[in-house]
Amino acid sequence: MSESIHVAAAVIRATDGRVLIARRPDDKPHGGLWEFPGGKVETGETVEAALARELDEELGIAVTVARPLIRVTHDYSGKRVLLDVWEVTGFSGAPRGAEGQSIVWVAPRALTDYEFPAANQPVVAAARLPDRYLVTPQDLTAQQLLQGVRAALDSGIRLIQLRAPDMFSADYRDMAVDAIGLCAGRAQLMLKGPFEWLGDFPAAGWHLTSTQLREHACRGRPFPVGRWLAASCHDAEELALATEMEVDFVTLSPIQPTRTHPEAVPLGWAGAAALLDNFNRPAYLLGGMTPADLPQAMQAGAQGIASIRGLWRV
Numbered sequence: 001m002s003e004s005i006h007v008a009a010a011v012i013r014a015t016d017g018r019v020l021i022a023r024r025p026d027d028k029p030h031g032g033l034w035e036f037p038g039g040k041v042e043t044g045e046t047v048e049a050a051l052a053r054e055l056d057e058e059l060g061i062a063v064t065v066a067r068p069l070i071r072v073t074h075d076y077s078g079k080r081v082l083l084d085v086w087e088v089t090g091f092s093g094a095p096r097g098a099e100g101q102s103i104v105w106v107a108p109r110a111l112t113d114y115e116f117p118a119a120n121q122p123v124v125a126a127a128r129l130p131d132r133y134l135v136t137p138q139d140l141t142a143q144q145l146l147q148g149v150r151a152a153l154d155s156g157i158r159l160i161q162l163r164a165p166d167m168f169s170a171d172y173r174d175m176a177v178d179a180i181g182l183c184a185g186r187a188q189l190m191l192k193g194p195f196e197w198l199g200d201f202p203a204a205g206w207h208l209t210s211t212q213l214r215e216h217a218c219r220g221r222p223f224p225v226g227r228w229l230a231a232s233c234h235d236a237e238e239l240a241l242a243t244e245m246e247v248d249f250v251t252l253s254p255i256q257p258t259r260t261h262p263e264a265v266p267l268g269w270a271g272a273a274a275l276l277d278n279f280n281r282p283a284y285l286l287g288g289m290t291p292a293d294l295p296q297a298m299q300a301g302a303q304g305i306a307s308i309r310g311l312w313r314v
């Protein structure tokens, strides 16, 4: 296959969280579909320079703050595109459709109402997901857990995994119901438990263990898109299974040595970056991460960090 076309694109986020999308002109490839503004990186140009140039040309704005969000490789019938997507949170000027295209500011959850080119599915997921994924600690009472979830919501956490491996099943299920109620309208809750419970909590997303992933990946997604599906991955093989199963996002671990899994060999930053280079979906780095690690996690190609102790406040 010929070399891929490198494209710089922007998820431009306003202070109220809404994202700017543009309608591709009818006479261009994928005409009429919505897109994240951007265009081809020119020879000798850095991605950041291309991003700044395209957003000036297409929207008349000057980028001041941007960070790497996700890189997606996609084959359009023999034409390979590398979408290099950056999140832009600072710019000067008022965006307008400088090439005559329609533009619209959309709430993240409403992005799924718009039709994008095929490569964009993981980009839309990345635009909807936050940069921190809280995983709840073990060995807590239900009351302590719910108190911690409340504190996390108040501190701005928007994605939470209810992990309670030592809890009896009935207690976990009760707590799941309470946690779903607490998170409603404020955060996305992800449950982790026996595969047979999948259908019992439709308001919650589902986070598969790597064992469940290995066992069930060949059958594809267990439920349609629209409900979040995630998986725990530790190596290239599991990331490939996550792609096969069409999960929405993954955790990749361990990055650093951790107390939870002292025996596991850490991937390190370089190991994580190499794995993510060949993976097309949002990934949270897990294992010894704190919010201070966010910039480095993003540079490594991750959506952000997942953490137990690094994000738990009580």
Ligand SMILES: Nc1nc2c([nH]c(=O)n2[C@H]2C[C@H](O)[C@@H](COP(=O)(O)OP(=O)(O)OP(=O)(O)O)O2)c(=O)[nH]1
Binding pocket: 007, 008, 009, 028, 029, 030, 034, 035, 036, 037, 038, 039, 040, 054, 081, 083, 117, 118, 119, 120
């Ligand atoms: N900008 C952008 N391009 C996308 C997205 N999704 C997607 O598949 N693409 C593809 C379509 C094109 O094949 C390629 C980028 O093309 P483009 O038409 O924006 O390139 P450009 O701004 O340099 O335009 P031109 O000078 O070639 O007219 O990437 C997206 O969300 N944003």
Ligand SMILES: [Mg+2]
Binding pocket: 037, 038, 039, 040, 054, 058
């Ligand atoms: Mg363009």
